[in-house]
């Protein structure tokens with residue numbers, strides 16, 4: 294066996310372009326990843342941030358890399374070792390950008406620790422119409438910023454460049470508007486898609502959805518104050534978070550200006566969640582709430598709002614959170630060809646009983662949630678105990694549903710006799726909204742490479758106690 298080639302940190306540093314080839318280090322090992330750059334699932338530009346240097350500070354931020362299959366890919370590109378005096382400074386190995394993240398509730402099912410992504414377990418999800426703050430699902434792309442409410446400023450930039458800087462006290466001066474809104478991630482129920490065929494993304498079960506009472510200033514009032522009166526149909530309102538990656542790129546997203554300026558759309562710059570200041574995980578001190586629209590646009594830790602002729606140039610607006618045909622794969626996908634997800638389709642899921650559970654013979658109680666995007670109200674939930682052969686109508690909760698402004702979910706339940714002699718039940722639910730939109734019966738025809746918009750009939754298999 295040959296002894297490994299030894300390189301200095303200086304040498305590695307000079308290899309950071311396709312012309313000179315692209316080298317990186319991990320621990321004391323040196324890799325030439327030139328051939329991998331265009332294959333990187335996280336994008337070539339992200340990988341290039343580490344070109345010529347250590348991966349540790351970046352991988353500490355994207356802990357998805359701490360998996361053996363990622364290490365195996367990297368191992369194929371090994372070209373040698375760093376000289377001993379040039380090993381990574383220990384501060385880089387130990388500094389953890391997530392060290393300051395808040396403490397979380399132990400009931401949350403964690404799908405990723407860094408960044409933090411977690412959902413409430415089904416048995417708690419529909420215990421309350423309003424989800425308690427500590428178990429509200431959390432979807433972070435980056436470390437949670439720690440913002441000082443006293444020095445916090447929100448920058449509002451109008452279409453002609455005129456700008457306004459608002460403190461929290463300034464925001465409190467606008468009329469306080471309070472609404473109940475369900476927030477759902479585009480990736481809710483992704484795990485059902487990945488069971489069918491691999492998708493790229495976090496494994497969410499049915500809990501990437503929660504409901505809160507949000508209070509704050511209406512975005513249309515704040516934009517009017519910034520001198521914005523008109524509604525150009527082509528324009529967009531872009532939001533930027535104060536969480537940012539190693540290049541300083543902030544989380545961002547946008548919505549059409551027409552929605553932002555419509556008082557009936559009730560888009561909020563929210564500073565309260567269920568009567569409390571926003572928790573840090575949910576955007577303290579200010580986040581956007583866009584009723585009826587996918588979670589990704591509800592930008593947290595809001596730093597900037599601007600009226601622009603184009604949609605946000607953010608990765609999450611243009612290169613993610615879009616739907617595609619099942620025929621599209623990572624070699625053929627053209628992100629520019631599909632619109633960004635805004636309003637979400639009709640959705641429902643069973644939270645009780647749980648898959649695999651044993652239920653009593655006699656009577657079974659089935660519970661769950663149902664919701665639709667764009668303010669469309671859920672008008673009915675159908676439940677089957679025999680895999681969809683026969684159906685019964687579930688009882689919906691009595692929460693208020695305003696026409697065209699049904700922003701929040703409806704909880705539902707069905708109590709039904711267990712058919713005599715049954716050893717197992719295939720429980721299914723499906724919801725109907727007030728446009729008579731329905732859910733597809735299976736996941737195959739809506740499967741997509743990113744695993745978004747997963748809203749097939751929800752199925753739970755249980756055994757009946759003898």
Ligand code: HEM
Nearest residue numbers: 317326334335339340342343351355357363366367493494
């Ligand atoms: C995802 C490998 C460098 C950011 C991935 C995945 C692999 C990978 C295999 C997919 C993981 C999975 O889905 O299970 C590598 C290798 C690298 C490298 C071998 C170095 C040669 C970087 C750097 C960054 C980065 C430097 C950031 C600055 C990301 C992100 C994703 C990702 C954000 C997630 C993409 C998504 O699912 O949305 N990487 N990576 N990677 N990588 Fe890297």
Ligand code: MTE
Nearest residue numbers: 430431432433434478534544588589592593
């Ligand atoms: N805003 C910022 N600044 N950073 C983020 O990572 N995640 C988005 C959105 N707003 C995100 C963000 C996504 S994809 C979702 S689904 C919701 O926040 C989740 O909100 P929650 O964590 O309060 O449930």
Ligand code: MO
Nearest residue numbers: 478479588589
């Ligand atoms: Mo999301």
